[in-house]
Amino acid sequence: MPRGRLLCTLGVGLPLLLIAPHAVTANEGDEHADSSDSEFDIKYERYMLDNGLEVILHRDPSAPLVAVNIWYHVGSGDEVPGKSGFAHLFEHMMFQGAKHIGEDVHFDTLREIGASSVNGTTNSDRTNYFETVPSHEIETALWLESDRMGYLLDLLNDKSLENQIDVVRNERRQRYDNVPYGRERFAVAAALYPEGHPYRYLTIGKHEDLESASLDDVRGFFERWYVPSNATLTLAGDFEIAEAKALVDKWFGSFPKLPVPERVVVPAPPLAADVEVEVKDPFARLERLHYVWHGPKMLGEGDLALDVAAAALGSEGWGRLTKRLVDDEKVAQSVWVYNSGSEFSGTFNIVVTLPPGETSEKREQVAKALDEELAKLLAKGPSQAELDRHVIGVESSFIWGLEEINGRANRLQWFNHYTGDPGYTSTYLERLDALTTDAVKAAANEWLSQPHALVISVPDPEGATQAGGQDQ
Amino acid sequence: MKIRSLLPLALALASIVAVLACDGGGSETQNPEPQPAQPETQAEVEWPDEPFRAERPEPKPIKDVPIPSIETFELDNGVEVYLVQQQTLPTVLMYFNWDLGEVDDPKGKTGVASLCGDLLDEATGPKDKASFKAAQADHGVRVGMYSGNEITSLSIRALRKELPAALDLAAEMVMKPGLRKDDFERLREQEKAWLEQRKGSVTSIAYRLFPSLIWGTKHKYGKLETAESVDQISLGDCQKWAKKLKPDGARLWIVGKISADEVKAEFGEHFAGWKGRSPKRTKISPAKPAKGTLFFVDVPGSAQSQILIGHPGPVRDAEDYEATQLMAAILGGSFSSRINMNLREDKGWAYGARGNFSYSRGGSYFAAGSSVRSDVTADAVREIFKEIERMRTTDPSAQELAREQQGALLGIPAEFANATRTMFSFRALTYYDLPLDWHQSHQDRLRTVDIAAVREAAQTHLQDEDHVVLVVGDGRTVLDSLEAIAAEELFGSGGIQYLDSDGNPQPRPSYEDEGEGEGDDSAKP
Numbered sequence A: 001m002p003r004g005r006l007l008c009t010l011g012v013g014l015p016l017l018l019i020a021p022h023a024v025t026a027n028e029g030d031e032h033a034d035s036s037d038s039e040f041d042i043k044y045e046r047y048m049l050d051n052g053l054e055v056i057l058h059r060d061p062s063a064p065l066v067a068v069n070i071w072y073h074v075g076s077g078d079e080v081p082g083k084s085g086f087a088h089l090f091e092h093m094m095f096q097g098a099k100h101i102g103e104d105v106h107f108d109t110l111r112e113i114g115a116s117s118v119n120g121t122t123n124s125d126r127t128n129y130f131e132t133v134p135s136h137e138i139e140t141a142l143w144l145e146s147d148r149m150g151y152l153l154d155l156l157n158d159k160s161l162e163n164q165i166d167v168v169r170n171e172r173r174q175r176y177d178n179v180p181y182g183r184e185r186f187a188v189a190a191a192l193y194p195e196g197h198p199y200r201y202l203t204i205g206k207h208e209d210l211e212s213a214s215l216d217d218v219r220g221f222f223e224r225w226y227v228p229s230n231a232t233l234t235l236a237g238d239f240e241i242a243e244a245k246a247l248v249d250k251w252f253g254s255f256p257k258l259p260v261p262e263r264v265v266v267p268a269p270p271l272a273a274d275v276e277v278e279v280k281d282p283f284a285r286l287e288r289l290h291y292v293w294h295g296p297k298m299l300g301e302g303d304l305a306l307d308v309a310a311a312a313l314g315s316e317g318w319g320r321l322t323k324r325l326v327d328d329e330k331v332a333q334s335v336w337v338y339n340s341g342s343e344f345s346g347t348f349n350i351v352v353t354l355p356p357g358e359t360s361e362k363r364e365q366v367a368k369a370l371d372e373e374l375a376k377l378l379a380k381g382p383s384q385a386e387l388d389r390h391v392i393g394v395e396s397s398f399i400w401g402l403e404e405i406n407g408r409a410n411r412l413q414w415f416n417h418y419t420g421d422p423g424y425t426s427t428y429l430e431r432l433d434a435l436t437t438d439a440v441k442a443a444a445n446e447w448l449s450q451p452h453a454l455v456i457s458v459p460d461p462e463g464a465t466q467a468g469g470q471d472q
Numbered sequence B: 001m002k003i004r005s006l007l008p009l010a011l012a013l014a015s016i017v018a019v020l021a022c023d024g025g026g027s028e029t030q031n032p033e034p035q036p037a038q039p040e041t042q043a044e045v046e047w048p049d050e051p052f053r054a055e056r057p058e059p060k061p062i063k064d065v066p067i068p069s070i071e072t073f074e075l076d077n078g079v080e081v082y083l084v085q086q087q088t089l090p091t092v093l094m095y096f097n098w099d100l101g102e103v104d105d106p107k108g109k110t111g112v113a114s115l116c117g118d119l120l121d122e123a124t125g126p127k128d129k130a131s132f133k134a135a136q137a138d139h140g141v142r143v144g145m146y147s148g149n150e151i152t153s154l155s156i157r158a159l160r161k162e163l164p165a166a167l168d169l170a171a172e173m174v175m176k177p178g179l180r181k182d183d184f185e186r187l188r189e190q191e192k193a194w195l196e197q198r199k200g201s202v203t204s205i206a207y208r209l210f211p212s213l214i215w216g217t218k219h220k221y222g223k224l225e226t227a228e229s230v231d232q233i234s235l236g237d238c239q240k241w242a243k244k245l246k247p248d249g250a251r252l253w254i255v256g257k258i259s260a261d262e263v264k265a266e267f268g269e270h271f272a273g274w275k276g277r278s279p280k281r282t283k284i285s286p287a288k289p290a291k292g293t294l295f296f297v298d299v300p301g302s303a304q305s306q307i308l309i310g311h312p313g314p315v316r317d318a319e320d321y322e323a324t325q326l327m328a329a330i331l332g333g334s335f336s337s338r339i340n341m342n343l344r345e346d347k348g349w350a351y352g353a354r355g356n357f358s359y360s361r362g363g364s365y366f367a368a369g370s371s372v373r374s375d376v377t378a379d380a381v382r383e384i385f386k387e388i389e390r391m392r393t394t395d396p397s398a399q400e401l402a403r404e405q406q407g408a409l410l411g412i413p414a415e416f417a418n419a420t421r422t423m424f425s426f427r428a429l430t431y432y433d434l435p436l437d438w439h440q441s442h443q444d445r446l447r448t449v450d451i452a453a454v455r456e457a458a459q460t461h462l463q464d465e466d467h468v469v470l471v472v473g474d475g476r477t478v479l480d481s482l483e484a485i486a487a488e489e490l491f492g493s494g495g496i497q498y499l500d501s502d503g504n505p506q507p508r509p510s511y512e513d514e515g516e517g518e519g520d521d522s523a524k525p
Helices: A014-016 A086-093 A104-112 A133-150 A158-177 A182-194 A207-211 A216-227 A241-252 A303-312 A320-328 A362-380 A385-402 A405-419 A426-434 A437-448 A460-469 B007-015 B112-122 B129-139 B160-175 B181-197 B200-213 B228-229 B235-241 B260-270 B321-333 B338-346 B374-391 B398-410 B419-431 B438-448 B451-461 B475-488
Strands: A047-050 A054-057 A066-074 A114-121 A129-134 A231-237 A275-281 A288-295 A334-341 A346-353 A452-457 B072-075 B081-086 B091-098 B142-147 B152-159 B250-255 B292-298 B304-315 B348-360 B363-372 B468-473 B496-499
Touching: A014 A303, A047 A346, A054 A241, A054 A405, A054 B398, A066 A133, A066 A405, A066 B152, A086 A114, A086 A129, A086 A207, A086 A216, A086 B250, A104 A114, A104 A133, A104 A334, A104 B398, A129 A133, A129 A405, A133 A231, A133 A241, A158 A182, A158 A207, A158 A216, A158 B304, A158 B348, A158 B363, A182 A275, A182 A288, A182 A452, A231 A405, A241 B419, A288 A362, A288 A437, A303 A320, A303 A334, A303 A346, A303 A362, A303 A385, A303 A426, A303 A437, A320 A334, A320 A346, A320 A362, A320 B129, A362 B398, A385 A426, A385 A437, A385 B129, A385 B152, A405 A426, A426 B081, B072 B260, B081 B181, B081 B260, B081 B419, B091 B160, B091 B419, B112 B142, B112 B160, B112 B181, B112 B235, B129 B160, B142 B160, B160 B260, B181 B228, B181 B235, B200 B292, B200 B304, B200 B363, B200 B468, B250 B419, B292 B475, B304 B348, B304 B374, B321 B338, B321 B348, B321 B363, B321 B374, B321 B398, B321 B438, B338 B348, B338 B363, B363 B374, B374 B451, B374 B468, B374 B475, B398 B438, B398 B451, B475 B496
Parallel strands: A054 A231, A275 A452, B081 B250, B292 B468, B292 B496
Antiparallel strands: A047 A054, A066 A129, A066 A231, A114 A129, A288 A346, A288 A452, A334 A346, B072 B081, B091 B152, B091 B250, B142 B152, B304 B363, B304 B468, B348 B363
């Protein structure tokens, strides 16, 4: 749908600017300035513009800097078949310029004002853009962000799209196609998610889909997903609250109210039986076994409990599998266990790297250790000491994460995105404290007694020529 | 609704928004949650285009930057303490630094510092690995030993209330090290396996080999750790190595919610009886000039080639450091730099490309590089050379200089944005023996850099020949065109040398099975 011609705005907020430069939510924003004295909390105020843009302000004048951090609630999980990789390609296009700022000057402008931490990232659930600027230049950052939210399509052209398709395909080569275990990542996704599921081709996407992206795709995606009502802007740092609100109003307040795009949740069907896949890897020198189960979605029921299971199995030194395979039996070079949730569903992963040399016996030893250690965990759960270690570790990391303003901005965004509550930290820690060894045992039984996939990366330097350029 | 004094702004906005004429009523706007609108009304929406959007906003006056202060004092055992206090978070982060690293490894035993550092990290005398790591996790603290090229570092990270527990564990690490034979042998095998892993992909091969090509394998910065050198290391080497970690002359960096008196008290208690001289710093000789050579490592089937091009550079305390910094920034220092804008944004050959000076205590080297699509490897080498040559032989634009000069000045506050960053900024200064107030004069020198100074720095510190060129990639695709570059002596007269992934000279790879004709036009998908 073309933008630009004036008819009438949907929303009716603009006239209200006269009396309410920022329309706050009905409960007068969420004022959290003095709500708690917990050492974990980040003080913030959240409100919403008439057009639906959500704003979170966190004031901290201790250094003359402002972290500007905007999340669009769209990611590769929202892609449709044939368009894999598009959310991320689109993120690249957001740096190519917009009507008023000009073409390909986003980075230059920020460089000139001494900005740091300038980037954008895409995952399955959201796309974020951020920069930390000296506080006297806060408005320039808002100018840049508002211009690409409002006027990206004005400068959109074939040349820049073709260029960024090349760049993103280079990114895929550099980070997936040309490195050890890049093929494994695709194989794991292919084992877990059926054709048509948006998680199947990872956020980076297929080369052929990237190649076929068109200007119409960019326009359509922008108009559907990059509307003010699908974004959350967080400012953290050195500003006065009233001043920040006025600036947000100036740059974003007159944007129209557009429909909040509906996300389609795509559930991951369970595995019917165990799957085993061998992948030849021209760039790995060490064989690697990647066991993976479906897991709970991010912050869903069981998510925190499975983090404990991962710690009990995979922590350095005291993790059950790590100790047994790496330190005692010495059949593994490393063991890495992690639980990872996304918006629709998650995964539980055990990744075992083997030493060089003959591996068939070691594979069996690993499989045996996994069977036995998982059986023990499922039968008895973790020990109280294992659970306690995990809890104090997470609590500490929450405190350490408070020092950087961009870290604070991200935490507010992160919780806001997944729970609707930027101040979810306290709830999160309550959930963490409420965990029991029995709860961990129950979650482990629910998820880890299900069928799993095993992807084996086999080093194959000689086979490299055949594999060269092979695309998923 | 909050009352705010923003009427002038609101009026200004409203007066230029033509949609005021649209009658829509006001009720919906108070909805706390955005409502999906009806699709049919979405057909045409108005995006305002107020005149103020056309211009970059005027910045507010620049604020003064309060640089947090640093306290320096000495402990009774001779440790030099650098303390940056903060009172906002209940955390303490410490780094013991010794002048000890790979540069001090005995001849033929490159890897001692790295392996022995890992061994000390692993366990202590009283605690085996599992209990040592569990003890840290029980308190949510981290105590780690890491040895790099020139510095060995013992890090201690704890919430303030857990600091005593962390210090006990750290004291155990240096005063009663574990040094178990079983741990040592396991770690030595693992070290060799990780080295093997680094021979698999183009980027890890290139970054492993490049310093040895710049400095030479005999130079302390150019020594290469290999399976053979690791095999020469014994547990006895680590026992000797561990004895060097003594307090007198070691530097202790601290940032956190802790005072100088508390530091003294904590160390008196937890490190009681710790004595002795820390190692003296090893002297580093300058790099010897080399004949420009193109080195090639074959990784069949590689979708991209890793390119690195460079040569030795100036010392860190050179008088024209700021001009060199701005020059390198224009050439390759950021996204906006010439090399990146050329290879990525113009040509679309790479995900990113950069060039910069890497400083150590004993000098620096310049390196420009990128991971590029295989079929454009030689073209990318030529483009990087063009950019280096253009930097040397023409003036930068006023715009480029302004961008980097303003940016460097305005970017200084971010280096002191919080106590931890402040500590790291100061620590970097002392590594180079620069004074702690260096940033004051640095700002002044940055301001005086002009176009001529940048040009001068380029002519002085970028070489017109005798570059070390390293390309790691798929020989079948890239070799013919690289040999053409070598024949032209684009980078010097040293020709081309073929290396294996450990840097050993090799005969030219041959591709007879596939026939010769395929070479140049077999672009990979």
